[in-house]
Amino acid sequence: MIDTPDLIESLARDTRRxxxxxxxxxxxxxxLLLAAAIMLLLGIAHGIRPDIGTQLQKPSFVLGxxxxxxxxxxAAIGCLMASLPDRSRRWLLLPLPSLALWVSTIGYGCLTDWVSIDSTGMHPGEAVRCFVTLLVVSLPLSLAMxxxxxxxxxxxxxxxxxxxxLAVAAITSTALSLFHPLDASIMILIWNLGTAALLVTLEGAAGRRLLARFARLSSFHEKPRPG
Amino acid sequence: MLGTMEPPPSRTEPPATSPAEWSDLMARSQDGDAAAYRRLLLGITPYLRTIALRAHRNPGDAEDAVQDILLTLHAIRDTYDRTRPFKPWLAGIARYRIADRLRAMGIAASREVALDLEHETFAAPDTNIETTLDHHALRAALQALPANQRQAVTLLKLREMSLKEAAAVSGTSIASLKVATHRGIKALRRLLAQPGGGDD
Structure with missing residues (x-):
C-alpha cells in the first residue's frame, strides 16, 4: 500500500484547473430540454395520436x-440532487406522490375500460411502433442521465x-400516451407499468456497472491495491 | 501494510485544520492551485482518519478507507459547489465510501476463511513435512533390506559419498555398488509405498 502522504503528493501533482x-x-x-426535443422530433416525424382532441377532454387521461x-x-431532479455527497438521499422520495397519482390513474382507466378490450384490441403493427417509440425516447434519455x-x-x-x-420510464410513458392510441387499458397497463418495471430493473442491474464505466472514462481513477 | 500515521509538515504552510479554511482551499484547488490542494488534503486527513477509525478496528483497514476517500474526493472534486460549505460534502463522501467498504468486507468475510498460523499445515498428507520425511519409517525400511543393499544406499545416498570412496570403504567393486544401490532404492520405494510399511 502506498503511504497516505505519498498518495496526497501524487493527487496534488495531478490537479489542474x-x-x-x-x-x-x-x-x-x-x-428535460433533451426530452422535450426528442418528443418534438417524434411529433414531427410520427404525428400526435389522431384522437388527441377527444382524449384531452377526459380528466383521467389528462391527469395520467x-x-x-x-x-x-x-425523479430527474431528485436523483440529480441526491447524487451529490452533501445532499440528502431523501430527495429520492420527491417523485413518490406523483408516482402514486400516476399509478392510480392507470388503475382507474383500466377499471373503467375493462369491457372494451375485445372491441378495440391491439394490432401487432401498432405494438411494434410503440416499442420503437419507447426505444427512441428512452435510450438517449438513459444515456444522458x-x-x-x-x-x-x-x-x-x-x-x-x-x-x-423511473425518470426515464415516466417521460417515455408520457411520450407513448401522446403518440399512440392505446385505448385498450390492459395494454396501457402493460406498457406503462411493464416498461417502467423493466427499465427500473434493467437500469438498476446494469446502472452500477455503467456508472463505473462512465466514471473511469471521465476521470482519474487509479486506485492502489490494498495490501 | 500501514501507511505513515502522521503527515509530514507541509513544505510551505502548516496543514489547514479549520472547516472554513477547507472551503476556501477547495475552491482554490478547483482553480488548479496544487499547493492549496496539498494543504487541504493534509489538513483533512486526520479528520478522515478519526471517522475511519470509528468504523474499522484494524488501523490498516482504516488507513485504506482514508485513502479510498481521498481518491474518491479527487475523482469527483468538480462536483463540489463552492457556494456551499466543504465539510458536509467531504463527510458525505466519507460516509458512502465507508458504508460501501464495510459492505464489501462483510461479503468477503462471509465467503472467505481467515487462516491463522495453526492452519498453515493441512489435513492432506502431501502438505505435512512430517509424513513425507518420516525418518522412523525410512530407518525401518533400511533395516529390512539385505546387508549389501543397505550398505550401498547408506554410503552413497545418506552419507553422499562418491562411488570411489564408497568402494574403498565397503571393499566392493563400483559396478556391484551401482547394482546394489539400484536394487536397494527400488526395494525402499516398494517398502515405503506399502500402507503402514516401515512402521516401527
Whole structure:
C-alpha cells in the first residue's frame, strides 16, 4: 500500500484547473430540454395520436399524462440532487406522490375500460411502433442521465439508478400516451407499468456497472491495491 | 501494510485544520492551485482518519478507507459547489465510501476463511513435512533390506559419498555398488509405498 502522504503528493501533482459541474437543477433542466426535443422530433416525424382532441377532454387521461410527466421531472431532479455527497438521499422520495397519482390513474382507466378490450384490441403493427417509440425516447434519455450521474458511481448508486430509471420510464410513458392510441387499458397497463418495471430493473442491474464505466472514462481513477 | 500515521509538515504552510479554511482551499484547488490542494488534503486527513477509525478496528483497514476517500474526493472534486460549505460534502463522501467498504468486507468475510498460523499445515498428507520425511519409517525400511543393499544406499545416498570412496570403504567393486544401490532404492520405494510399511 502506498503511504497516505505519498498518495496526497501524487493527487496534488495531478490537479489542474477544472470547471465545477452545474447545479442539479440546471442539469435536470438540460435533461428535460433533451426530452422535450426528442418528443418534438417524434411529433414531427410520427404525428400526435389522431384522437388527441377527444382524449384531452377526459380528466383521467389528462391527469395520467400530467402525473407521468411530473413524475419524470421530479425523479430527474431528485436523483440529480441526491447524487451529490452533501445532499440528502431523501430527495429520492420527491417523485413518490406523483408516482402514486400516476399509478392510480392507470388503475382507474383500466377499471373503467375493462369491457372494451375485445372491441378495440391491439394490432401487432401498432405494438411494434410503440416499442420503437419507447426505444427512441428512452435510450438517449438513459444515456444522458447516466452520464450526468457518473460522479456518483462510488457513492452507493443503487437507489440513484433506480430513480433515474423511473425518470426515464415516466417521460417515455408520457411520450407513448401522446403518440399512440392505446385505448385498450390492459395494454396501457402493460406498457406503462411493464416498461417502467423493466427499465427500473434493467437500469438498476446494469446502472452500477455503467456508472463505473462512465466514471473511469471521465476521470482519474487509479486506485492502489490494498495490501 | 500501514501507511505513515502522521503527515509530514507541509513544505510551505502548516496543514489547514479549520472547516472554513477547507472551503476556501477547495475552491482554490478547483482553480488548479496544487499547493492549496496539498494543504487541504493534509489538513483533512486526520479528520478522515478519526471517522475511519470509528468504523474499522484494524488501523490498516482504516488507513485504506482514508485513502479510498481521498481518491474518491479527487475523482469527483468538480462536483463540489463552492457556494456551499466543504465539510458536509467531504463527510458525505466519507460516509458512502465507508458504508460501501464495510459492505464489501462483510461479503468477503462471509465467503472467505481467515487462516491463522495453526492452519498453515493441512489435513492432506502431501502438505505435512512430517509424513513425507518420516525418518522412523525410512530407518525401518533400511533395516529390512539385505546387508549389501543397505550398505550401498547408506554410503552413497545418506552419507553422499562418491562411488570411489564408497568402494574403498565397503571393499566392493563400483559396478556391484551401482547394482546394489539400484536394487536397494527400488526395494525402499516398494517398502515405503506399502500402507503402514516401515512402521516401527
Amino acid at each position: 477544472l470547471r465545477p459541474v452545474r447545479s442539479p437543477l440546471a442539469r435536470a433542466g438540460g435533461w 399524462i400530467a402525473a407521468s410527466l411530473l413524475t419524470g421531472v421530479l 447516466f452520464a450526468m450521474l457518473r460522479h456518483a458511481a462510488r457513492l452507493r448508486p443503487a437507489a440513484l439508478t433506480v430513480t433515474a430509471g
